Amino acid sequence: MKALALTAVKKLEFIEVPTPKIEKDTDVLLKTACVGICGSDIHYYEEGKVGTQVAIFPYIIGHECSAIVAQVGKAVKDVKVGDKVVVEPAVWCSECDQCKMGRENTCRKIQFLGTPGQGDGCLCEYMVMPEENCMVINDRLTLIQAALIEPFTIGLYSARQGWGPYTEKIAILGSGPIGLSCMTAARMLGAKKIYMTDKINSRCAFAKARGVDWTGNPDEGDIVKQINELEPLGIDVVYECAGQQSTIDEALGILRPGGKLVLVGIPRDNRISISIDQARRKEITIVNIRRQNRTTKDSIEVLTEGKVNVDFLATHKFPFADSIKAFELAAGYKDGVIKAMIEF
Secondary structure (H helix, E strand, C coil), rough: CEEEEEEEECCCEEEEECCCCCCCCCEEEEEEEEEEHHHHHHHHHHCCCCEEEECCEEEEECCCEEEEEEEEECCCCCHHHHHEECCEECCCCCHHHHHHHCCHHHCCCCEEEEEEEEECCCCCCCEEHHHHHHHEEECCCCCHHHHHHHHHHHHHHHHHHHHHCCCCCCEEEEECCCHHHHHHHHHHHHHCEEEEECHHHHHHHHHHHHCCCCCECCCCCCHHHHHHCCCCEEEEEEECCCHHHHHHHHHHHHHHEEEEEEECCCCCCCCCCHHHHHHHHHCCCCEEEECCCCHHHHHHHHCCCCCCCCCHHHHEEEHHHHHHHHHHHHCCHHHHEEEEEEEC
């Protein structure tokens, strides 16, 4: 089968690899339908690593996907050939201390699609996943919407992790797909005022067009001063979705005493710093986000029920044969791209 592999930093190639086979009775063979390009995929593309996870070339990336069931193992009960599914990219062990605590997202033995040392990605024609990772949607969602479940579920999980009884005013620093997913989820939860920032003006305009109350570009003005003038008592929760030292500093500058800083973005550097003076005096709660935990099914339900719409995230679509063009566009933030989708 064909797969798109990273063969060196900033070099993608189509390669031939063996079609995977069902090995366990609970396995499902999937024909890939649609894949979204994630910011972490771009990290691997541009740097060959995400933090301490370093790719060994050739390396197949990708983890946001939908698929069609091609074959099922003997013990598979709830999934049948021809079903359309959302693919949950994290395979957890269910046996370690973290899983038993209900923290499958920090499973000691987690295997995640497109992660060095754990598993190949989904930018290939076929893959094998356990039945429990295949969530049937059939005609409830389109295959593109199904692939958008993965980024949205991170937004939903992040929004919930930051939420509290006094949450009304929030800020989201970084208006890419995850920031916009946080915005969509937070609005559903009841945010009364939403501030968003980005260094790309087209993304600020994109957020503004989706009903955000205020947007600003930190390269064009002091967004801390501007937001504090509008909200002199401070912001209740800040979702940092850019993975930058500058946005972490800005977050501490606009949070109210007792507020929450939710770190969603993945920094390219292994270390960040916190102004302990501001964080301590304001008694800021800092929450780290590790992907999502137990929100995939909820995300499918809220999309199916029409409580949220994430179609707007999929700004560009490419056939599998043009995947390299899709990566070049996404990495270069060209043509107002938010999310580039690859269709098989």
